[in-house]
Amino acid sequence: MIIAEAKPVKEIIEMVKDLKKILVVGCKGCVSVCNVGGAKEAAILASTLRIAGKKNGNTLEVGEHTLERQCDPEYVDELKEIIEEYDGIISIACGVGPQFLAERFPSSRIFPGVNTKFMGGAIEHGVWAERCAGCGQCVVHYFGGLCPIARCSKSLLNGPCGGSDNGKCEISKDVDCIWDMIVRKMMEQGRLDELLEFKPPKSWTTARDGGPRRLIREELVK
Known part of the structure; x- marks a missing residue:
């Protein structure tokens, strides 16, 4: 899943300091699993901003709404009836969320409420670790199911x-x-000799270095 952490409240307050009416938009996807972007977190952030507004003498109106996912247009469209009511939107989804909101609602000001960290999983309660670099052509079967690209500091394959x-x-x-x-x-596993076998060069054409990527499933395209 995509792992993220909440931005410092001070940073968020600074981003929206000139606004009067804000909508905090949560996401029930990956970030909710790491307790950053779900409905509970959206409510906490909204409450924190209201309190901060009163403390600073700023009449700040803060709404909250949590989407099933912010990376799906069908869910993002839930906001179309209410988004114009707000001066700005704080997305507490991964980095995809604020971009989808900005593309769908070009006249709205969108702010990120979290910092996206990496793709990984929970190794114990409250602890997540990076496991995948999203390089496009998975070759972990050569390495006992472990990824040297994401987990080696130099991404060495040899x-x-x-x-x-x-x-x-x-x-x-x-x-x-x-x-x-x-x-x-x-x-x-008695497979050490496999590490000495010649492997074809990994294709990096599907990695991020080739520019923004797309995946098209023709059978799903309407």
Whole structure:
């Protein structure tokens, strides 16, 4: 899922300081799972902004509305009847959300309420870790199901670098060397020789370096 964290309230207040009526728009998608963008968080942010407005002597009216997803036009359209009532919209979805709102409602001022961090998963309650770089052509089957592109600090595809020490990355003793994990797993599975086999070069044409990407499923296109 996409992992995000809430922007500091001080930063949000500064962004909307000249506005009088604001709508906080939550998202029930990925960011709600990491307790950042759901209905509860939208209500908390809205309440915080109201309190801050009163404290600063600013009569700030704050509404709230939570969409099923902000990355789907059919859900974004829920706002079309109310969005013109507000001076600005704070999206607490991932970075896709405010962009979809800005594209759908070009006359509205849209502000991001969260910082999008990475694609990953929960490794324990309240802790998320990066697992995928979205590079377009997945090759984790070569590496015991582990991704050296997202999880190696240098995204090396041909083994550990000289900075690896006792299973840790040179950037920090708190960062595991993914290549140490890959080698150990392949050894445990009796597949270590596979790491010595020639693999065709990975295609980077589907990665982000080729510009903004699209995925088209012809059978779903109306």
